[in-house]
Structure formats: structure tokens, C-alpha cells
Amino acid sequence: MAFVLGLLLKTRAAGRITNGIYLGGSLLLTSMTLDVWDEFLRYPESSQLMSWLESLPMPIGFVVLGLTAHQWYHETQIMQRQMRLRETHLREHRWLDPLTLLYTKPYLEYVLKREISLQRATGQSLTLVGINIKNFDLLNQQLGCAVGDQLLRQLGELLVLLSRPDDTACREHADRFVLVLPHTTMEQAEIIVRTLLNALTEALNKVTEVRLEASLLRVTEPNAAAALRQLNALMQQSSVAPGKQSDYAQLAHH
Template identity: 40%
Template sequence: MPSTFALHRFKLAGLLIAANAGLLLHLLAGEGKPVAAWNWLDIAGEGGSAVLLLIWIGLLLKSRPAGRVTSLLFLGLACLFFSLFMDMVDEFVAMPDAVRWDGWLESGPMPVGFTLLTLGIFHWHREQLAINEQMRNRERLYREHRQFDKLTPLGDARYLRAQLQSMLAEARAQHQPLSLIMLDMNAFNRVNREYGQAEGDRVLQVLTQLLLLNLRQHDLLCRLAGDRFVVILPHTGERQARLLAAELAEAVDSLAYKSSGQGERIELSASTVALMARNEEAEPLLERLNIAMARAKHSLTVRYG
């Protein structure tokens, strides 16, 4: 079983324990049916459906990180699997007429499973809509294909400079404030060193989605270089930009990122700085932003050694 399943081993173990407990209850309370009494059509239909649900569960747990949406989808599929599995067991074990709980085991989890699965799909749908809306706006308003970062779905440094110059001119013409946020990961080289370059790339991809979900639709996020990102904030003063920067740093700190190898949590944190544009061009503004980040990094080094 792929190592990513280690993230969900308790879910899988719980499902197997529940299925085996139901089977054991049937064996203790009932008697095995002779082969001649087996209904092969029901066995194939119920058993085949249960196997397909196990495959769905495997694909789900392999492709999604732990979280509320994953848990809802898993619990919904698990209830459907358990119900079909109990239906299949009933084809092999005859239960006394006085026993009624077997009907609850066969039919009870089914509506619960569909309800949980519906909730999971609903929240997954909203999650995808939020990400797609962010990406669609950036494609429509900002992105040019020749200035596209190879790792993340963001504009690169050259694209950032071109857009910043244009938006500065627009802000001056409209007499509107424009601010920038720079976000730089703390000790990110440790991730590459301890977990490998592929894991570091995966962290940056997950981080990109996280930042997009925590920005407004008209903000522009670009990858400046490595683990450093810049956000252009149109119609935004410095005070509001500082609040947004703090929210981004807090979102990174709260990210429960699990490694793709052993599934352990990788602690992540970021330094952020924010400032408002003065009457200046793109390059002096970015230089001032870099100096502010260097000071923030220096203060962090002095504080924690």
C-alpha cells in the first residue's frame, strides 16, 4: 500500500474493524447457509459494489490530505461499504427470526452514508469553486503565458515587475493607494535538506493554494523567487496591507502539512512585510520591500538565534 495511506491508517483500520465485527456478530448469532441456497446474483452485485467502494476509498485517501472534506467523503463511502458488506454476509449466514439487529446493520448505514457523502461533495465543490475563481480571475486580469512560473500557477518575477509598473501608473491616475506584501518562508532550506527537493516543491504548491484562498479576488500573487512571494494589493492602504500580511503569516503557521513519506507534520512558518507605494517606479518599490524583508529576517535571527 502506498506510503501516503499512512496519513489515513486510523480511518482504514477503523473500517476494517467495523466490517469484521459485523461479520463476527453474524457468525455468532446465525448459521451458515448451504451452497445450494446461495444467491449468486446478489453475491456478485453486493460484493462487487463493496469492492468498488473500497477502490473509491483508496483513491480518495491517496489523492487528498487529511481534513474535514476528506473525512466526510471517507465516512460516507465507509457507511455505504459497510451496508453492502453486511448485505453480502447475509447471503452466506442465515439469521434466526427473533434477530432484528441484522436489518439495522444492513440498511441503517446506507442513508447515513449518502448524507455524509452529499455533505462531503458539497464542501469539496465549494473548495474547488474558491480555488477556480481565484485562478480564473488571475488568468483573465493578469497572467500572460510567457511569464508563467514552472512550478506554481503564478506569474514569475518578470511578470510581477511588468504588472507592478502598470498598476502603479493606474493607481497614480486614479489617485488610489497601492500596497505590496512580501512573504518569505522561514528555514525553508531545512525542508529540502531533510525531506528532499520533491517534497519542497510539493510544499510550495500547497502553499500557493493556501495563499490564494486567503487573498481577495482582485489581489495578484506572484512567485518572486524560490520560497519568496509578492502580493500586489490594488486600492489598499498600508494599514490594511499589514493586516492581510499578518493573516497570511498566521495561515502558514496553522497549516497542518503532512509529508508524503511518513506522514509526519512539517512545521512551517513565514515572515511577512507590507508597505504602501509612494511616488516611485516598480524597481525602487521592490528594492524597498526587499530591504524591509531583510530587516524582518535579521530581527527574527536575533530573537531566536
């Protein structure tokens, strides 16, 4: 039982379900251990405590494990649905970056083209966000490419986790990531990006200290390539004040 618990905890990510398995399993383990001890040790007839300690954790453990299994089932269903969706979109292998498992630039261009057409038809706002790790080259040199890779991978996972269902997260190039935020105004995007940068920096700083910079662009260009060129030009500047312009902004966090 302890071995099974250990294996489960090693393979599962930390979270509510893992805690549930750990708690339920530990309660069962306690009951079983006391039951085995019972065969070798004699408790005083008058002491009810050991008998309670032996029998009570078992039903509670089963209830906790039952509830956890229910949540686990739902989690698996959501993940399977997400995998199916991804698979449908990703039949084209070049659309998926092997390191971060985010979409690549060709897919970004495809999505952006579609969103620009929709924006022109509906008149809704469309915002692009470029996220860059500052001095990533130096980080690679100082800590090694393996740490650099780990950082990119983690950033990719967090971007997927923290984006809204309609957003698209891509690794555009090296340490540059782009988010496509449909029907989102610049003001809304700024709120989203500030929260995102906080969360990303907090998580990534557990690996190593990083400085992230985000550039926001309200898409006004009629084609995807021109919009991406505009975003790239914005990402190369570092002195654009946040919120000073209505069409673009730059936010930094470290």
C-alpha cells in the same frame, strides 16, 4: 466499493467533501457487507437489531453522498472558473513559475504598474508585502533541495489559498514572495500579514521548522521598478521594528 473509496481518498485533498464521501461510502459499505453476511448467517427471528443495522445505513449513506455530490459540484465549478481566469491571465508562459505555479516577476511588474496608475487616479492606498524564508540556503543544504522545493510549493499554494480575491501573489525570486494588496492601508496590511504569517508558519512547520519574515511597504513611488527596489532594500534589512514607521514595517514569525 472499498477499492473505489480508497482511490478517492488517496487522490482527494483532506476536507469536508472527502469526509462526506468517506462517511457516505462507509455507510453503504456497511449495509452491503451485512447484506452479504445475511446469506450465510442466521440471526434470531426475534432480533430486530441486525435487520435495522442492515437496512438503515443504506438510505443515510445515499443522503450523505447526495449532499456531498452537490458540494463537490460547486467546488468543481469554482475551480474551473479559477482555472479559466488563470489561463486568460497566463497566456504568456513566462508569467507562471513552474515550481510554485505562482506569478513571476514580469507579471508582478505588470500588475504593480497597473495598480500604481489606479492608485494615482483614485488616491487609494496600495501596499506591498515581501515574504522571505529565513536561512533557506541552510535548509536546502541540511534537508536537501527536494524538501526545499516542497516548502516553496506549499508556501505558494497557501499564499493563493489565503489571499483575498483582489490580491496578487508572486514568487519574486528564490525564496522571496511578494503580495500586492490594492486599496489596503498599512494598518490593514499589518493585520492581514500577521494572520497570514501565523497560518503559513503553522502549516509549514509540519514539513520542517521555518522562520518567515515579512516586510511591508506603502507604495509611494511613481513606478513599479522603484517600488520593488524599495521593497527589496527593506527585505535585506532585518532590524526594522514593526509598525514604527508609517511607510514600512517588518514582521517576523517562527
